[in-house]
Amino acid sequence: MFKTLSSSGTSGQPSRIFLDRENAALQSKVLVRIMQHWLGKQRLPLLIADHAGVMADRQSFSARAAGIQGFSFLGRDPCHALKADMSCDLPALLAFVERYQDQPLLIFGFTYMVWQYLLPALEAHDIQLPQAILLHGGGWKKLQALAVDNPAFKARLGGRAIQRVHNYYGLVEQTGSVFVECEQGHLHAPLFADVLVRDPLRGRLCERGETGALQLFSVLPSSYPGHVLLTEDLGQLLGEDDCPCGRKGRYFRVLGRIAQAEKRGCSDAY
Numbered sequence: 364m365f366k367t368l369s370s371s372g373t374s375g376q377p378s379r380i381f382l383d384r385e386n387a388a389l390q391s392k393v394l395v396r397i398m399q400h401w402l403g404k405q406r407l408p409l410l411i412a413d414h415a416g417v418m419a420d421r422q423s424f425s426a427r428a429a430g431i432q433g434f435s436f437l438g439r440d441p442c443h444a445l446k447a448d449m450s451c452d453l454p455a456l457l458a459f460v461e462r463y464q465d466q467p468l469l470i471f472g473f474t475y476m477v478w479q480y481l482l483p484a485l486e487a488h489d490i491q492l493p494q495a496i497l498l499h500g501g502g503w504k505k506l507q508a509l510a511v512d513n514p515a516f517k518a519r520l521g522g523r524a525i526q527r528v529h530n531y532y533g534l535v536e537q538t539g540s541v542f543v544e545c546e547q548g549h550l551h552a553p554l555f556a557d558v559l560v561r562d563p564l565r566g567r568l569c570e571r572g573e574t575g576a577l578q579l580f581s582v583l584p585s586s587y588p589g590h591v592l593l594t595e596d597l598g599q600l601l602g603e604d605d606c607p608c609g610r611k612g613r614y615f616r617v618l619g620r621i622a623q624a625e626k627r628g629c630s631d632a633y
């Protein structure tokens with residue numbers, strides 16, 4: 364065993380995922396491969412909407428830390444925009460902006476962290492990042508409580524001139540095989556994973572556009588049982604091979620969590 368991941372449930376048992384070296388390496392490799400499709404091959408300067416301390420415990424990684432570490436491979440010269448108390452690390456942020464503002468750069472963060480902590484800092488100092496690509500994930504539940512949906516999220520980013528925005532969806536149990544949002548706002552299944560939607564009570568497959576529980580498939584797990592997982596997330600299959608963006612495969616949307624399901628995951632558990 365090389366590393367243990369845990370999804371940070373707010374009650375009950377967090378799930379624990381045991382990785383050996385080979386499986387961990389495979390996850391990193393596939394994550395990079397999937398993301399290169401969306402970001403291009405060059406490693407861009409990376410602004411992280413979190414603090415460095417979240418990475419400190421290397422033995423028992425939280426989902427948040429695993430996400431940050433996984434995505435850090437995609438960028439270079441990482442800058443943590445926040446301090447441990449979630450206030451802005453202003454000197455670090457300003458130094459990063461001064462250096463990279465006029466070139467393509469990558470922003471990575473959990474959706475709630477971006478909204479609640481990074482965007483206010485960018486707004487307070489009137490920072491515009493017209494060449495930035497934002498990659499964000501980790502759940503909408505906290506933002507839904509604030510009545511913030513995807514259009515409202517993108518509109519506020521537009522105020523900072525950030526136009527290229529990709530939400531991603533995935534499970535810590537299937538780290539590496541992530542589903543990324545295209546220009547049409549649809550989450551796409553990559554080559555290494557797939558999705559089905561099932562009636563949560565009867566188990567039958569839902570029709571296109573019908574709401575049900577998401578069942579996720581990944582070819583990656585080799586040191587723990589995680590190839591097929593029925594999630595507690597609700598979603599809809601929107602189509603297959605016919606997204607207007609031109610990408611093939613199934614595409615879908617996530618609508619939230621089945622009522623009464625335990626809160627798990629990344630920024631929702633912060």
Ligand SMILES: [Zn+2]
Nearest residue numbers: 545549606608
């Ligand atoms: Zn698409």
